[in-house]
Amino acid sequence: MQKIRNIAVIAHVDHGKTTLVDGLLEQSGTFGSHEQHDERAMDSNDLEKERGITILSKNTAIRYKDHKINIIDTPGHADFGGEVERVLKMVDGVLVLVDAYEGVMPQTKFVVKKMLALGKKPIVVINKIDKPSAEPDRVVDEMFDLFADMGATDEQQDFPVIYAAARDGIAKLDMDEEGGDFQCIFETILEHVPEPEGSPENDFQAQVFTLDYDNYVGKIGISRIFNGKVHKGDNIMLAKADGEMVKGKISKLIGFMGLNRMEIEQAEAGDIVAFAGMETVDVGDTVADPVNPVALDPMHVEEPTLTVVFAVNDSPLAGKEGKHVTSNKLKDRLEAEMTTNVAMKLEVVGEGKFKVSGRGELQITVLAENMRREDFEFSISRPEVITKEIEGVKCEPFEHLVIDVPEELGGSVIERLGKRKAEMKSMMPMGQGFQRIEFEIPARALIGFRGQFLTDTKGEGIMNHSFLEFRPFSGAVESRSYGALVSMTAGSTLGFSLFGIQDRGALFIGVQTEVYEGMIVGEHSRQNDLVVNPIKGKAQSNVRSSGADEAIKLIPPRDMSLERALEWIEDDELLEVTPKMIRIRKKFLTESERKRNSRK
Numbered sequence: 001m002q003k004i005r006n007i008a009v010i011a012h013v014d015h016g017k018t019t020l021v022d023g024l025l026e027q028s029g030t031f032g033s034h035e036q037h038d039e040r041a042m043d044s045n046d047l048e049k050e051r052g053i054t055i056l057s058k059n060t061a062i063r064y065k066d067h068k069i070n071i072i073d074t075p076g077h078a079d080f081g082g083e084v085e086r087v088l089k090m091v092d093g094v095l096v097l098v099d100a101y102e103g104v105m106p107q108t109k110f111v112v113k114k115m116l117a118l119g120k121k122p123i124v125v126i127n128k129i130d131k132p133s134a135e136p137d138r139v140v141d142e143m144f145d146l147f148a149d150m151g152a153t154d155e156q157q158d159f160p161v162i163y164a165a166a167r168d169g170i171a172k173l174d175m176d177e178e179g180g181d182f183q184c185i186f187e188t189i190l191e192h193v194p195e196p197e198g199s200p201e202n203d204f205q206a207q208v209f210t211l212d213y214d215n216y217v218g219k220i221g222i223s224r225i226f227n228g229k230v231h232k233g234d235n236i237m238l239a240k241a242d243g244e245m246v247k248g249k250i251s252k253l254i255g256f257m258g259l260n261r262m263e264i265e266q267a268e269a270g271d272i273v274a275f276a277g278m279e280t281v282d283v284g285d286t287v288a289d290p291v292n293p294v295a296l297d298p299m300h301v302e303e304p305t306l307t308v309v310f311a312v313n314d315s316p317l318a319g320k321e322g323k324h325v326t327s328n329k330l331k332d333r334l335e336a337e338m339t340t341n342v343a344m345k346l347e348v349v350g351e352g353k354f355k356v357s358g359r360g361e362l363q364i365t366v367l368a369e370n371m372r373r374e375d376f377e378f379s380i381s382r383p384e385v386i387t388k389e390i391e392g393v394k395c396e397p398f399e400h401l402v403i404d405v406p407e408e409l410g411g412s413v414i415e416r417l418g419k420r421k422a423e424m425k426s427m428m429p430m431g432q433g434f435q436r437i438e439f440e441i442p443a444r445a446l447i448g449f450r451g452q453f454l455t456d457t458k459g460e461g462i463m464n465h466s467f468l469e470f471r472p473f474s475g476a477v478e479s480r481s482y483g484a485l486v487s488m489t490a491g492s493t494l495g496f497s498l499f500g501i502q503d504r505g506a507l508f509i510g511v512q513t514e515v516y517e518g519m520i521v522g523e524h525s526r527q528n529d530l531v532v533n534p535i536k537g538k539a540q541s542n543v544r545s546s547g548a549d550e551a552i553k554l555i556p557p558r559d560m561s562l563e564r565a566l567e568w569i570e571d572d573e574l575l576e577v578t579p580k581m582i583r584i585r586k587k588f589l590t591e592s593e594r595k596r597n598s599r600k
């Protein structure tokens, strides 16, 4: 039997998980010396590369001495927290990373809680010790306290600590040591992570934790084998979560090593492999012995907390920029997404209207961003949180929010959050004039807060949040404090008119931009909406004022990314998303329609 260790790398966003996995691949010699690879090689899809974040968990394997170590890199962003929970069931140990300056953050708490509850054995890696502001001792203490607060067992509490600068390939067991490499990480894994349980002699049992799709072989289920052996071509039974049993056959068996996938002939208990050939496979299914199929415990999938409505684009510019614009196309694409993305749900809510639910705005914008790259065109509505009844009480999701702000701004941020029903939990100095303040806040109140927060802190503030729990509904919260600047007409914008409008607020568009009646061109500096004409040219006059035109100085428009725009809009507004543009508009395009509907 192969000697195997299975680990997951978990942490708050950006604490260096994928960078650490790079180092593990590199220093185990798994990347051949001739092999070219990008930085953060595991972040392989386009959006991951562009944004520098991990969106999907991915597995790899390395060889160290006579062991195979399967490693699953997980996303740190709170919206993808559900992935982490599933992955944790598949491994026997974890590397918990924590930034040597930032310390324990909301998602650190989330992943540590899940990991402890599942009885995993942790190895704590204090990463980024090269940062001048690093305080490794403080962060070790924070981790120790966190484990204790979350009810770690004595064994879990007694975690080994590794100090690392993953980016530089440095790791050591003692801060005072000079240099150091990843050898100590490999050795600690072999020593502290338990061997996989289960036996190759038992009946076959594997559980699918991620789905993938390949144009040649179709749906692929990436799975951990808990018992037995499997060969290419074997008949199996697929035990579905609802108890249904579906006969199947493994048409291809795929193994992992470094960044490569290869066809293999057989695999056995303890390993992580992928199966092709089962078209009906879902996350959580057990791939079992055909004669004596025994299902493993079903997987818990976190329920969505946020919904938006995707709809057919009906703006005056509809169909000009995208290829796939019909209700059917939209429906097919969204349905396809749901087959591989277990964290999301889809419901048809009207003609050409689809309610998509997920864990947060980032998860939803990632889907929208992928779709616009595939030449889709559609509209999205304002995100709404999902409420549910618990013992007869209407409840809504609450989040744990941590902000780091310059000390002099702390007061104003606290006041702003107070209006949004946030409850302050703690405050501590962070050095370098910064202060860390923790809150509990309804998820609803966080929608639209980020933009405000960045403006209030002149971009210096950092905020992080992650799901806490459902709690009783907290009543009305403050929403956007400013109205919209709405175009009264269609055409191409002119500098002259934008110059006049920019005194009224912040523009989202520049000159020579196609607009239509009801499209939003900026944020008003007051609370009400203001209808403006952005295409008006300069009035003709007989007197030519020399050089007056050159005097027009336009402030650069505020860049409204998909996320920012989605956070910004109100209930009576929509985003129009096309491969070329993201436009913000009123649901009702004419002023008279808006008036009529607001009276209702």
Ligand SMILES: Nc1nc2c(ncn2[C@@H]2O[C@H](COP(=O)(O)OP(=O)(O)OP(=O)(O)O)[C@@H](O)[C@H]2O)c(=O)[nH]1
Residues within 6 Å of the ligand: 011, 012, 013, 014, 015, 016, 017, 018, 019, 020, 040, 052, 053, 054, 055, 074, 075, 076, 077, 127, 128, 129, 130, 131, 164, 165, 166, 167, 168
């Ligand atoms: N100074 C310093 N920066 C590091 C170190 N390790 C990683 N980084 C940087 O931290 C940033 C985030 O690194 P990633 O490896 O993408 O972090 P991650 O935890 O995988 O992030 P998510 O997957 O999005 O949660 C990158 O810019 C890295 O270059 C380190 O040891 N020192």
Ligand SMILES: [Mg+2]
Residues within 6 Å of the ligand: 017, 018, 019, 043, 053, 054, 073, 074, 075, 076
């Ligand atoms: Mg990553």
